[in-house]
Amino acid sequence: MGSINTVENEIKELIAQILEVGSEKITPDAKFVEDLGMDSMMALEIVAAIEKKYKITIPEENLMKLASLGDVIAVTEQFLGKK
Amino acid sequence: MKDNIVITGIGVVSSIGIGKDAFWQALEEGKSGVKPVTLFDTSKLRVKMGTEISDFKPEEILGSKGLRNLDRATKLLLCAGKLALDDAGLEINPEDAGRAGISVGTTVGSLWSISEFDKSALRDGPHFVNPAEFPNTVINSPPSQLAIRLKSKGPCATISSGFTSSLDAVKYGIDLIRNKRAQIVLAGGVEEFCEQTYLGFYKVNLLAGVKGPELSCPFDKRRNGVIFGEGSAVLVLESQESAQKRGARIYARILGYGTSFYPYAINKYEPQGKGLKKAMKFALEDAGLSAENIDYICAAANSTEEADLIETEVIKEVFAKYAKTILVSSTKSMLGETFSAAGALAVAATIGAINKDFIPPTINYAQKDPACDLNYVPNKSSKEKINKAAVNAFGPNGSNSCLVVSKI
Numbered sequence: 001m002g003s004i005n006t007v008e009n010e011i012k013e014l015i016a017q018i019l020e021v022g023s024e025k026i027t028p029d030a031k032f033v034e035d036l037g038m039d040s041m042m043a044l045e046i047v048a049a050i051e052k053k054y055k056i057t058i059p060e061e062n063l064m065k066l067a068s069l070g071d072v073i074a075v076t077e078q079f080l081g082k083k
Numbered sequence: 084m085k086d087n088i089v090i091t092g093i094g095v096v097s098s099i100g101i102g103k104d105a106f107w108q109a110l111e112e113g114k115s116g117v118k119p120v121t122l123f124d125t126s127k128l129r130v131k132m133g134t135e136i137s138d139f140k141p142e143e144i145l146g147s148k149g150l151r152n153l154d155r156a157t158k159l160l161l162c163a164g165k166l167a168l169d170d171a172g173l174e175i176n177p178e179d180a181g182r183a184g185i186s187v188g189t190t191v192g193s194l195w196s197i198s199e200f201d202k203s204a205l206r207d208g209p210h211f212v213n214p215a216e217f218p219n220t221v222i223n224s225p226p227s228q229l230a231i232r233l234k235s236k237g238p239c240a241t242i243s244s245g246f247t248s249s250l251d252a253v254k255y256g257i258d259l260i261r262n263k264r265a266q267i268v269l270a271g272g273v274e275e276f277c278e279q280t281y282l283g284f285y286k287v288n289l290l291a292g293v294k295g296p297e298l299s300c301p302f303d304k305r306r307n308g309v310i311f312g313e314g315s316a317v318l319v320l321e322s323q324e325s326a327q328k329r330g331a332r333i334y335a336r337i338l339g340y341g342t343s344f345y346p347y348a349i350n351k352y353e354p355q356g357k358g359l360k361k362a363m364k365f366a367l368e369d370a371g372l373s374a375e376n377i378d379y380i381c382a383a384a385n386s387t388e389e390a391d392l393i394e395t396e397v398i399k400e401v402f403a404k405y406a407k408t409i410l411v412s413s414t415k416s417m418l419g420e421t422f423s424a425a426g427a428l429a430v431a432a433t434i435g436a437i438n439k440d441f442i443p444p445t446i447n448y449a450q451k452d453p454a455c456d457l458n459y460v461p462n463k464s465s466k467e468k469i470n471k472a473a474v475n476a477f478g479p480n481g482s483n484s485c486l487v488v489s490k491i
Contacts, residue, residue: 020148045152045215052211 028070092171092319094163098134107435110443123278130292134312134419156192156275160225163315171319184237184265186256187226188248188272195277246478250426271317271427300447301384301413302455312419316427339487341365346481356393358483366485378469384413412460426476
């Protein structure tokens with residue numbers, strides 16, 4: 001497991017690939033749905049990709065909280081820490 | 084009084100050309116789409132050839148966004164659909180979205196996706212499958228993705244009747260318009276080239292190259308099986324009234340359709356072609372025509388020993404004294420056996436023949452089979468003015484269909 005910065009960059013790249021936008025657009029506060037055009041399938045895909053990459057399980061009730069990169073990093077770190 | 088249904092747009096993605104113009108030109112030149120398989124490894128098989136679409140770049144037709152999770156069958160159909168809609172000079176706006184329908188024939192379009200999804204579950208554990216790949220695993224995924232992409236809100240149907248799927252899908256589209264459930268219908272078929280289907284055909288001894296030369300040579304004495312292939316063709320159907328009202332270019336009119344399911348035994352052609360005979364007769368009746376009115380038959384003959392002979396015999400029975408003079412050719416000599424997409428590709432080819440005054444040849448014709456003695460337009464296309472043509476589709480699992488089209 002790399003440093004937190006690495007994890008942040010990895011997640012940013014992963015999301016950029018799934019949303020098909022440049023990674024520079026994925027700022028910590030940019031809203032996935034309103035600003036970056038995420039749909040419900042992409043949301044599921046992002047969670048599935050993070051779970052697979054870090055071998056963690058993010059319970060469904062957390063999906064509602066994932067509105068921006070900042071949120072995703074926070075939830076991922078929370079579950080990485082629990083490992 | 085039934086609405087006259089016409090074809091106002093054509094989109095083709097095939098191993099001999101992408102886009103209607105390239106496709107028609109290739110047919111006229113007698114170009115072969117057969118080449119060594121590259122999409123998967125055939126080193127352990129006795130056969131190596133297929134009609135893959137080797138220069139397929141969907142992003143050139145669809146743009147680069149939103150293609151990431153779509154499988155090959157879906158991308159083939161999306162391209163053919165977009166080309167057809169553009170060719171018809173149509174756009175689907177929110178106000179008329181409910182009047183745009185989709186009807187597509189496909190049978191094994193999701194086999195590769197199912198296999199990949201399953202492999203990923205086995206390899207990584209079921210919890211770690213990618214949910215975005217799941218939609219590809221259903222057979223109605225290609226037409227559904229087409230509807231999503233075009234934002235159409237009319238009826239969207241998938242017709243899975245094996246070898247006759249795309250002709251049957253065209254009929255379904257015709258009925259949607261006549262029943263006022265849609266004003267335009269994108270009707271056609273798609274089948275992708277994948278290892279699972281190739282192996283399946285190989286195992287049931289349908290592929291050429293095991294019992295004889297690895298060629299697609301319909302009606303030829305050396306024929307011994309199909310060369311498997313892929314492709315997609317989409318036709319824009321609408322009523323003649325609707326087409327004329329918007330000043331659309333009309334390629335052809337659909338005069339009639341006939342179908343007959345005649346079961347015999349699994350993976351075996353019914354030797355007397357009773358189903359195909361009925362389908363052709365029904366189609367002629369539906370079109371209000373007799374045998375002498377047909378100038379050209381776009382045959383379903385696919386280089387198997389049985390099918391080509393059966394079709395020859397049926398043509399002789401249905402067309403009687405006209406059988407020897409009618410022009411018959413098999414575009415599968417060039418395109419290979421594209422299974423569910425074959426019917427739609429054949430219709431697209433036939434419309435090219437009608438509009439450009441040529442008959443596509445039956446290529447690879449070198450050794451005559453005395454039992455197959457019709458005029459198959461061997462090897463070189465023939466310059467002919469055709470008015471009315473019949474397009475056949477049938478397979479070894481009981482389905483038989485025939486569509487009759489004419490110059491407008």
